[in-house]
Amino acid sequence: MERQLVERALNEGKGIFRLTPTWVPRSFCIPGKRLKLHPNDYYAFGANRGGIDERWFSSTTKADNGPGTTPDEGLSYIAVSGGATTDSMEKVQLKTAIELMGTEILGADVMKKHGGWVMYSKYFDNQEPLPFHIHHTDERAADVGQLGKPEAYYFPKQLNNHGGWFPYTFFGLNPGTTPDDIKRCLANWEQGDNGILDLSKAHRLVPGTGWDVPPGILHAPGSMLTYEPQRASDVFSMFESLVWQVYTPKELLWKDVPKDRREDLDYYVSLLDWEKNVDPDFHKNRFMAPKPVKAEAEMEADGYNEQWIVYKSEFFSAKELTVRPGRTVTIKDEGPYGAIVVQGYGSFGTLAINAPALIRFGQMTEDEVFVTAEAAKSGVTITNKSDRDDLVLLKHFGPRA
Helix, strand or coil: CCCHHHHHHHHHHHEEECCEEEEEEECCCEEECCCCCCCCHCCCCHHCCEEEEEEEECCCCCCCCCCCCCCCCCCCEEEECCCEEEECCCEEEHHHHHHHHHHHHCHHHHHHHHHCCEEEEECCCCCCCCEEEEEECCHHHHHHHCCCCEEEEEEEEEHCCCCCCCCCEEEEECCCCCCCCHHHHHCCHHCCCCCCHHHEEEEECCCCEEECCCCCCCEEECCCCCCCCCEEECCCECCEECCCCCCCCCCHHHCCCCCCCCCCCHHHHHCCCHHHHHCCCCHHEEEEEEEEEEEHHHHHHHCCEEEEEEECCCEEEEEEEEEEECCEEEEECCEEEEEEEECCEEEEEEEEEECCEEEECCCCCEEEEECCCHHHHCCCEECCCCCCCCEEEEEEECCCC
């Protein structure tokens, strides 16, 4: 039955799937309320689960949110039939579709090399900064049966009408910091602020730019809404004990640490990529300004502009595509990708697309799609049906075959 649903969606969309919205709460976050979710729905999972401050895209990765996590939390669904709500339609998980028909969806080369869709993207939308934390390298993640997690940030102008309470991110460690400095901070966890931010530097977040964050780099994300392509993993360890006078439960420090290493301060130091953390050229090596995919004059003459916005990781990449008012373009890409509409309306292949102003929890939208390998290589025809407004999409790609 599920295979028939996938085949139907594949045929009806001519290689393009429409995806349903995927919402994720975090108990340690305060929603920034820039996700376009209805104000009454930010605690739709229940107040005990925390507010919704993430929306995941093209995800075959289950969220790791503790014992209250729902069975399909974080997983994207392909919408097969129509319906105003996600509960009133036929649908199938993108993860299931790829398990059943991975070659038809991702291409034989990607399936042979990677075995599936090994990235996802999301909006992270927090009102205040997060604790200073890391995502594990492959070596350390393997200790708990997971994969390492590189990620990247981009700050869409359309979704950052305000910067939240602290639009600055701490990245890495000051040159000269020692492992003993880290161990001293962790040993002081229960004494209030453990002072670990004193070892780092904050960078102002600028809409329309981004950052590359390999695994093992300490970072305390700021309060701008962030588009985050990342590897298919949800592994992390919090290193900061107090954020704006709010206590970080120590369980979040050892969440992805083997039980027999939870009191081993040297083990926590081993989670860090030391060279990258203390890099004196951190900004030069990790900051990402947009780069045009080809000559801008040539693109503008054809009615569009496309920029690389994430391009420093081997595990994923991303583009921002702008189609000018009233124009139709056909865009070819080398491999499969997911996309989210951030501005405007029009058509994307055979599908209508638009950027909604307000979304109820459980409501179906027309702003998210997934493009199969064959459709991407053949080219997707996109029309901006507005006479005045740009049509803008963010496109996230997995690693190349």
